[in-house]
Amino acid sequence: MPIPFLAVPPMTLTVVALFVLTYVGMALGRFPGLRIDRTGIALVAAILLLAIGALESGQVTEAIDFPTLFILFGLMVLSAQYAASGFYDWCALRVAQAARSPARLLAVTVAVGGGLSAILANDVVVFAMTPMLCVGLLARRLDPRPYLIGLAGAANAGSAATVIGNPQNILIGQIGHLDFWRFLAVCGVPALVGLVVVYVVVWLAWRGRFGEPDDRAVGEGGAEPVTLDRAQLGKAVVATLVLLGLFTTDLPHEIGVLLVAGAMLISRRLASRGMLGMVDWHLLVLFAALFAINHALKLTGLPAEFVSGLEAAGWLPDRLAVMTPLALAASNSIGNVPAVILLLAAWPSPPEGALYGLAILSTLAGNLLIPGSLANIIVVERAAASGVRLGFVEHARCGIPMTLLSMGFAVLWLWGTGWMRLS
Numbered sequence: 317m318p319i320p321f322l323a324v325p326p327m328t329l330t331v332v333a334l335f336v337l338t339y340v341g342m343a344l345g346r347f348p349g350l351r352i353d354r355t356g357i358a359l360v361a362a363i364l365l366l367a368i369g370a371l372e373s374g375q376v377t378e379a380i381d382f383p384t385l386f387i388l389f390g391l392m393v394l395s396a397q398y399a400a401s402g403f404y405d406w407c408a409l410r411v412a413q414a415a416r417s418p419a420r421l422l423a424v425t426v427a428v429g430g431g432l433s434a435i436l437a438n439d440v441v442v443f444a445m446t447p448m449l450c451v452g453l454l455a456r457r458l459d460p461r462p463y464l465i466g467l468a469g470a471a472n473a474g475s476a477a478t479v480i481g482n483p484q485n486i487l488i489g490q491i492g493h494l495d496f497w498r499f500l501a502v503c504g505v506p507a508l509v510g511l512v513v514v515y516v517v518v519w520l521a522w523r524g525r526f527g528e529p530d531d532r533a534v535g536e537g538g539a540e541p542v543t544l545d546r547a548q549l550g551k552a553v554v555a556t557l558v559l560l561g562l563f564t565t566d567l568p569h570e571i572g573v574l575l576v577a578g579a580m581l582i583s584r585r586l587a588s589r590g591m592l593g594m595v596d597w598h599l600l601v602l603f604a605a606l607f608a609i610n611h612a613l614k615l616t617g618l619p620a621e622f623v624s625g626l627e628a629a630g631w632l633p634d635r636l637a638v639m640t641p642l643a644l645a646a647s648n649s650i651g652n653v654p655a656v657i658l659l660l661a662a663w664p665s666p667p668e669g670a671l672y673g674l675a676i677l678s679t680l681a682g683n684l685l686i687p688g689s690l691a692n693i694i695v696v697e698r699a700a701a702s703g704v705r706l707g708f709v710e711h712a713r714c715g716i717p718m719t720l721l722s723m724g725f726a727v728l729w730l731w732g733t734g735w736m737r738l739s
Contacts, residue, residue: 342650358605379611383570390573396594401548404444412452418526430474438475450702462522473510476679484656496563510722610661619662637739647681669735684719
């Protein structure tokens with residue numbers, strides 16, 4: 317009697333082994349004893365797949381969803397224009413210094429972080445705002461940790477509202493050809509409720525431990541004033557309004573975003589080299605490498621067999637009873653961006669409602685634990701560089717209830733509006 321495992325071609329076994337090692341690396345963030353991060357792990361795996369002949373150069377090009385990368389790149393250039401104007405630093409410092417009570421300060425942090433993330437992509441927003449927010453809060457002798465949790469949670473929840481709010485939504489929008497404003501109509505309400513949940517949970521979890529802000533300490537050398545270049549900021553705002561206008565036309569999203577990005581690079585004051593230096597090339601490489609790795613697995617035929625088996629058993633994630641635990645588990649093991657890339661590679665034709673469900677649920681699920689989203693990881697790492705340590709347990713005390721409550725509402729919303737059936 318033949319053993320099924322031995323009947324599998326060696327090339328297929330090698331591809332599966334590299335695929336598994338890649339996603340183990342996505343879950344761990346690195347391999348013990350090595351200083352290789354998620355991007356490096358995915359890139360090395362893609363190179364090995366090319367080297368052993370599991371992929372050809374043309375297949376790699378075919379695998380990469382270039383419109384998704386173009387949109388990510390263009391939004392990063394637009395965000396670089398905001399950063400170059402000093403807007404993010406100014407905004408973070410004003411948030412840290414504006415409100416006199418902890419309750420109002422937390423509310424402003426959540427509102428600003430969530431609002432900006434809906435338009436400018438959450439990873440970019442938290443990367444830019446976290447250091448200056450830490451400086452401003454420390455200058456007032458406040459504990460930055462609850463506000464950082466609020467910033468990360470709000471960035472995730474706010475980004476769920478739009479098709480350009482985070483990398484996974486961008487990919488979902490491209491795969492499903494989803495309209496910007498229709499996406500906002502479906503996902504905007506649960507995203508807004510998610511912001512309220514973030515505020516309430518953080519406030520209740522840290523109530524009595526915020527301390528009272530010392531406004532006298534602001535002028536004692538902690539946070540330096542930030543110069544805001546209003547001309548460059550005006551250029552960024554106009555570009556954002558133009559981009560939103562282009563989303564109302566039939567012009568492909570990636571073309572509109574690239575046109576706006578190209579306009580940002582034309583400047584008499586800001587060098588294009590400096591603007592391009594603010595682009596998160598690591599994230600773009602991670603996306604490209606994961607596209608290639610998933611395509612190599614697809615070529616083995618295993619994903620198609622797996623999806624067929626799920627369909628036969630009635631376990632396709634086109635129902636909330638399947639999608640919700642899947643999004644929660646996958647986002648907090650390998651991260652919500654790799655999870656969405658993996659799922660869409662294996663499930664070629666999801667219905668429109670399932671795409672909205674995947675976008676909102678995978679994004680909100682990222683608030684559960686620190687590894688759940690890139691935004692969480694960025695906040696923790698940038699805060700550590702500013703001398704603030706945000707621990708796993710501290711985040712989880714807020715992350716778990718805010719995730720379960722916001723996802724619970726999202727499930728009811730998707731079911732009540734008829735976009736997804738419950739079971």
